[in-house]
Amino acid sequence: xxxxxxxxxxxxxxxxxxxxxxxxxxxxxxxxxxxxxxxxxxxxxxxxxxxxxxxxxxxxxxxxxxxxxxxxxxxxxxxxxxxxxxxxxxxxxxxxxxxxxxxxxxxxxxxxx
Amino acid sequence: xxxxxxxxxxxxxxxxxxxxxxxxxxxxxxxxxxxxxxxxxxxxxxxxxxxxxxxxxxxxxxxxxxxxxxxxxxxxxxxxxxxxxxxxxxxxxxxxxxxxxxxxxxxxxxxxxxxxxxxxxxxxxxxxxxxxxxxxxxxxxxxxxxxxxxxxxxxxxxxxxxxxxxxxxxxxxxxxxxxxxxxxxxxxxxxxxxxxxxxxxxxxxxxxxxxxxxxxxxxxxxxxxxxxxxxxxxxxxxxxxxxxxxxxxxxxxxxxxxxxxxxxxxxxxxxxxxxxxxxxxxxxxxxxxxxxxxxxxxxxxxxxxxxxxxxxxxxxxxxxxxxxxxxxxxxxxxxxxxxxxxxxxxxxxxxxxxxxxxxxxxxxxxxxxxxxxxxxxxxxxxxxxxxxxxxxxxxxxxxxxxxxxxxxxxxxxxxxxxxxxxxxxxxxxxxxxxxxxxxxxxxxxxxxxxxxxxxxxxxxxxxxxxxxxxxxxxxxxxxxxxxxxxxxxxxxxxxxxxxxxxxxxxxxxxxxxxxxxxxxxxxxxxxxxxxxxxxxxxxxxxxxxxxxxxxxxxxxxxxxxx
Numbered sequence: 001x002x003x004x005x006x007x008x009x010x011x012x013x014x015x016x017x018x019x020x021x022x023x024x025x026x027x028x029x030x031x032x033x034x035x036x037x038x039x040x041x042x043x044x045x046x047x048x049x050x051x052x053x054x055x056x057x058x059x060x061x062x063x064x065x066x067x068x069x070x071x072x073x074x075x076x077x078x079x080x081x082x083x084x085x086x087x088x089x090x091x092x093x094x095x096x097x098x099x100x101x102x103x104x105x106x107x108x109x110x111x112x113x
Numbered sequence: 114x115x116x117x118x119x120x121x122x123x124x125x126x127x128x129x130x131x132x133x134x135x136x137x138x139x140x141x142x143x144x145x146x147x148x149x150x151x152x153x154x155x156x157x158x159x160x161x162x163x164x165x166x167x168x169x170x171x172x173x174x175x176x177x178x179x180x181x182x183x184x185x186x187x188x189x190x191x192x193x194x195x196x197x198x199x200x201x202x203x204x205x206x207x208x209x210x211x212x213x214x215x216x217x218x219x220x221x222x223x224x225x226x227x228x229x230x231x232x233x234x235x236x237x238x239x240x241x242x243x244x245x246x247x248x249x250x251x252x253x254x255x256x257x258x259x260x261x262x263x264x265x266x267x268x269x270x271x272x273x274x275x276x277x278x279x280x281x282x283x284x285x286x287x288x289x290x291x292x293x294x295x296x297x298x299x300x301x302x303x304x305x306x307x308x309x310x311x312x313x314x315x316x317x318x319x320x321x322x323x324x325x326x327x328x329x330x331x332x333x334x335x336x337x338x339x340x341x342x343x344x345x346x347x348x349x350x351x352x353x354x355x356x357x358x359x360x361x362x363x364x365x366x367x368x369x370x371x372x373x374x375x376x377x378x379x380x381x382x383x384x385x386x387x388x389x390x391x392x393x394x395x396x397x398x399x400x401x402x403x404x405x406x407x408x409x410x411x412x413x414x415x416x417x418x419x420x421x422x423x424x425x426x427x428x429x430x431x432x433x434x435x436x437x438x439x440x441x442x443x444x445x446x447x448x449x450x451x452x453x454x455x456x457x458x459x460x461x462x463x464x465x466x467x468x469x470x471x472x473x474x475x476x477x478x479x480x481x482x483x484x485x486x487x488x489x490x491x492x493x494x495x496x497x498x499x500x501x502x503x504x505x506x507x508x509x510x511x512x513x514x515x516x517x518x519x520x521x522x523x524x525x526x527x528x529x530x531x532x533x534x535x536x537x538x539x540x541x542x543x544x545x546x547x548x549x550x551x552x553x554x555x556x557x558x559x560x561x562x563x564x565x566x567x568x569x570x571x572x573x574x575x576x577x578x579x580x581x582x583x584x585x586x587x588x589x590x591x592x593x594x595x596x597x598x599x600x601x602x603x604x605x606x607x608x609x610x611x612x613x614x615x616x617x618x619x620x621x622x623x624x625x626x627x628x629x630x631x632x633x634x635x636x637x638x639x640x641x642x643x644x645x646x647x648x649x650x651x652x653x654x655x656x657x658x659x660x661x662x663x664x665x666x667x668x669x670x671x672x673x674x675x
Contacts, residue, residue, distance in 0.1 A: 027153060028160035047183035047191070050153065054195030066149075073124075076153050 012044055012052055013061075014095065017080055017088040020062055024079035027053060053078055061087050121155040126168075129158040129175040132185065139189035146196050229498060231465035231475050239344050239458040243451060244330050247396045251326050257391045258329040260321035265351030267314035268358055275303045282307070285363055288669075291417060293367040304364050311361045315384075318358050322384040327391030344451075344458035345559075347397075355392070355403050359385055359410050366414050375422050379432050382418065383439075385411035390439040396451040398566065405573045412573075412580040419587060420669050426591035433584035436577075437610070444577070447526045447570050449563075453518045456559050460511055463555065470506025474555065479504070482558050505552045514556055517544055522560070526567050529616035534640055540564045568638075571616040572658055575635055578613035579622055579666035585609040586624075586631060586667075596631045600624045618642075622666070630668055637664040 019025065019033050030053075031044050044052070056062045061084035064076050080088065122130040133154045137147045161178045165171040182188055200208075275282050279300045281290035290296060296304070308315075321327070331347045362385040369378035385407055392404030415432065418424075424432070463478030464471075480497040505513065521544050528538060539547070541563040550557050582600065585608040589597050600621055603609040612621040617636040623645065624633050632645045638660040647670050648659035655670040 026156065026160075028157045045183065046157070046178060046181040047188045050150070050157075051188075051191035051195040054192065054199055058195060058198030073156055073159060074152060075156050076149070 011095070012048065013056060014088065014091040015042060015044075016052060016056060017061060017084050017091070020078055020080040021085060021088055024065075024077045026075040026077050030078065056084070059087075060084075121152050124162070125155050125158045126162070126171050126175045128172060129162075129179065130155070132179045132182070133158070135185045136182075136189050136192070139186055140193045140196075141189075142193050142196060150192055150196070225498065228473065228502065229476050231473060233462050233464060233475060233478075234466035235461055236466070237457070237461060239454045239461075240331060240333070240342075240347065243344070243347075243396060243454055246450065247328050247331070249326050249328055255325045256329075257321035257324035257327040257388070260317045260324065261327065261355075261388065261391070262329070262351060264314045264317035264321060264358060265354035267311075267317060268354045268361075269307075269310045269314070270357060271307050271360075275307055279303050285360060286413070291367065291421070293364075293371040305368060308361055308364050308368060311358075314358060315361055315365065318362070318388060319380075319384050321391065322387035324391075327394060329395075331396070343462055344455040349397060349399055352399060352403050355388075355407060358388075359407050363410060363414055366418060370418060370422060375418070375424065375428065378418050378422075379415070379424075379428065382411050382415045383432070383435050385414070386436055386439050390445075393445050394448075396448060398447070398449070398452055398561070401445075401447055402566065402569070405570055409573050409576060412576045415580055416583060416667070416669055419583065424587065424591075426588055429584055429588045429591060433581055433588065433608075436584070437581055440577070444574050447567065449518065449523050449526060452561070453515075456514050456518070456556075457511070459555065459559055460507060460514070464507040464510070466507070471508035471511075473506055474501040474504040474510075476501040479554070482555070500551065500554065503551050504554055510553065510555060513548065513553060514560075517556065517560060522563055525563065526570075528567075529614075529619055530568060530571055530638070531615075531617050531619045531640060534617075541567075575613070575616055575622070575664075576666065579633055579635075582609060582613045582622065582624075583633060583667050586633075595629075596626050598626065617664075623663075632665065633667045634663045634665040637662065 015034055015038075016030065019030060019037065025033060027049055031046070031049050034042050034044050053062065053064070057064050057078070060081055062078045063081050064078050066074050067077050069075050122133075125133075133151055136154065137151050140147055140150065158175060158178060162171050162174050165174050271282065277283075281287075281296050281300050282304060284290055293301065293304070331349075333342045333347055337346065362381050366378045366381040369375070369381060389404045389406075389408035389411055392400050392407060395401060395404070415436070419429075459482075463482070464474055466472045476494070476497040479501045480494070483497070483500075504510070521539075522541050525533065525538065525541055528536075532538070533540075541560070545557055545560055548556060582603070585603045586596055588608055589603060589606070597603060600609070600612050604612060613633075614620070615622045615635045617638065617640055622633055622635055623642065624631060625645065634645045634647075636642055637648055637658060639662070643662040645665060646662040647655040647665045648657065648662040650656045650659060655665075657664045
């Protein structure tokens, strides 16, 4: 099942920060990681990915750096910053509260089986 | 577009390279940023296509990835927007400053174009207004102007010999040449001939003096273009010839005295005085000044005639009454309405009409009034533009100009020098000086220096009243054998309607008996009574209206000149 793009857009920054909190990645790698780790439920459109990365970089939540890959191709690797970690923690806490609230509304129907 | 690195697209199909280039092209951002984005997108495609084995497969996959990126334009916009957010603060400040500066510059350019292309709207015909205002409600047959105009057209200038070789002719005011009979025969002949050739002109001058009023229609030179039809360029014909006619009058008077024709001599003086009154009542300052000069000359010649001849009581009475009759309706105050109209007309021609401030000064108009040299106008363009921009707008210019005319200059014209001195009223020059010369350039340009004009008008008025008083004193003496103890006796006896007022004291002119003669004087420009000691110039010669001593009307002083 694929999520509606609008729904994903709201949580996309948190998802990116969460993935990057586990290690630096370049754009393609990141989009693959999101798909894999969400069991292919979450897919970040290619047209959204790079603008999102640049926006997070502008907010200094992530940092981009060019590095030479083994293949010789230069890639831009993104890693989370200290500020990004703080933001991630805050967003995760809010998501937790949101999940709890939604669970209450849907009488536990949203809780994992 | 940012210069592309060939290695970026080494392992990327052409379709993907084309897509990336289109995105970068539409991003329209800094070259370095575009280069990074291109490299990153190329790397993305390369990663996506890594698993494809055949070219067809790579091609197919590339198209799928391109579809995944969505609309090129939208992607470019999002990338540009995000990258702009990434730039450091100083770069944002520089970019914003540049944008604002560019915007302001653009606005300035547009404003400048709009400003320089402004055109005036001519909505009021001030010439027609002036002509309506000037025309009295009288019959044409009572108008002196046709005769004056004819007199000036018939007037014959003195020939070169007379002008250059006859000292008496060129020094008409000098007492040594006052006695015509005492001049060398050659000079007498030349002057008599000059008077004779102007007989016809003088005849018309006399006819004009017998009319009750004087008016004429003002107009522009029929050959001048519409653009040149400004109130300041209306034709004022023949004013120079009036000076010549006055000269004819003076010499006629002196010739008549030499011949013993005193009555004729007095008539010549009265002719000048009456025509002076006509000109003083015309609308333009220059015509009024011509009238004042003529009046001055007439008064001077009357007093000289009185001094050099023995007039009978009847002649004196007749002369005094006729001279008083010149200003029967009251001595005219200088009329500045025409000058005010010139100002309004100039504003109408040099300002746009409407918009912020009621309109603005047109740069070409500024250049026109500030410099007449066509070849230099090109260099004046930036200056005239800047000067027009800092100049007050139309409404403010009119408001300040009207205030200066109505509340200050016209009021000043009515104030005697003594009133101005006592109240320390600023002069017309002071009023203008208090205004910024940049903001009110037009007013500085158009409003003449009226101070000396107003003072001259009061001098002539005082001279006229002094002449009437001296005639009344002569009448008294002719009847009673001596001069009266005071001027009040003249008014009490009905020889004088009013006491002659001194504009430099706002009190009657000072009169004293001195043995068998008398002295009549004004305090003059120093506002102090110096006991009737005549003011003198730097060479010690007696001269009226200097501020070192008094201005003496009687006795006539040797070498005293106007």
